[in-house]
Amino acid sequence: MRNWHHKVIKLIPVFLFVLGFGQRSQKHYDSICSIAYKDDSILYLKLRKEARHVNYKKLTEKIINDIQWDSLKKANLIFYITSIKREFNPMDYHPMKTCEFDQKSKNPNYNDTIFWNKKNIEFIVKKYKKNLIPKIATSFIYDKTNTFFVIGLNHFIEHTRKQKEGIFKDSRSHQEKFHYFAYEKQEKLVLDNEEENYNQLFLSFTNELGNIVNVEYAYGDGALLKQYRVEKKYQYVNKKWIEIKDDE
Structure with a gap:
């Protein structure tokens, strides 16, 4: 029983590290999606402005x-x-991560x-x-x-x-x-x-x-x-x- 407790204690730092990495990773993806959303919105407005006389x-x-x-x-x-x-994925290197917004542009x-x-x-x-x-x-x-x-x-x-x-x-x-x-x-x-x-x-x-x-x-x-x-x-x-x- 004592050995089992020691193993659990040793695994706690590993678990905390993985949890922290996952949180930082999610923040990184959220940042990319935020930038992509802003870029998409800017391009959308430019396209709509062009269309006025077409x-x-x-x-x-x-x-x-x-x-x-x-x-x-x-x-x-x-x-x-x-x-x-239209789901948008600017993260080609990580196809499992998708930015969930309508790609208006x-x-x-x-x-x-x-x-x-x-x-x-x-x-x-x-x-x-x-x-x-x-x-x-x-x-x-x-x-x-x-x-x-x-x-x-x-x-x-x-x-x-x-x-x-x-x-x-x-x-x-x-x-x-x-x-x-x-x-x-x-x-x-x-x-x-x-x-x-x-x-x-x-x-x-x-x-x-x-x-x-x-x-x-x-x-x-x-x-x-x-x-x-x-x-x-x-x-x-x-x-x-x-x-x-x-x-x-």
């Missing part, structure tokens, strides 16, 4: 034209809107929620004769339970729920209901992984100072998302959107 409608037209529609030949197209919450002026609005969806449906099926992150829009966590998309979700209904069947005989924007007026749309009767499109946006918007176009056929990607950089110059290269 015509983003013309950018939308250019992006729609630059989509490789020849790669999206099927009548049914799933498109993605990412979550509004990522794409405040132009993003997927701006591109995929009611007017643009209706235009694409009619011009390209597509049934458009939205997904928020990884969830279809149907009931309120699978999208309750989304901030800033309430109007879009409610509008989507007024549209036609469809069913998604995966390779495991699992079925999932969804709402979609219809071109073909059929009784009920069925997306089937085995038949691969749909394409997928993922557009990712980032904004830079200098009135620059980066767009990543990711295409998929059937269940295979992001089979290949194309990156483009656009800049607003003399009231026009032009495509530029990274070295310009």
Whole structure:
């Protein structure tokens, strides 16, 4: 019993050292996150100030034209809107540590929620004769339970729920209901992984100072998302959107 007490006493300094190190380490990470948050806020304000005299409608037209529609030949197209919450990790050397705040400077002026609005969806449906099926992150829009966590998309979700209904069947005989924007007026749309009767499109946006918007176009056929990607950089110059290269 006495030996056991001696061992416990010897371990106390070690425990206190580890505890103190952990506290100092946490303070270090908190400091990094605080600096990152301030930098993000400053950049966000600069980006928003730049956007005051920019015509983003013309950018939308250019992006729609630059989509490789020849790669999206099927009548049914799933498109993605990412979550509004963007966790930020400036600590690349410690991937387990994440700064829990909304990275507002990522794409405040132009993003997927701006591109995929009611007017643009209706235009694409009619011009390209597509049934458009939205997904928020990884969830279809149907009931309120699978999208309750989304901030800033309430109007879009409610509008989507007024549209036609469809069913998604995966390779495991699992079925999932969804709402979609219809071109073909059929009784009920069925997306089937085995038949691969749909394409997928993922557009990712980032904004830079200098009135620059980066767009990543990711295409998929059937269940295979992001089979290949194309990156483009656009800049607003003399009231026009032009495509530029990274070295310009």
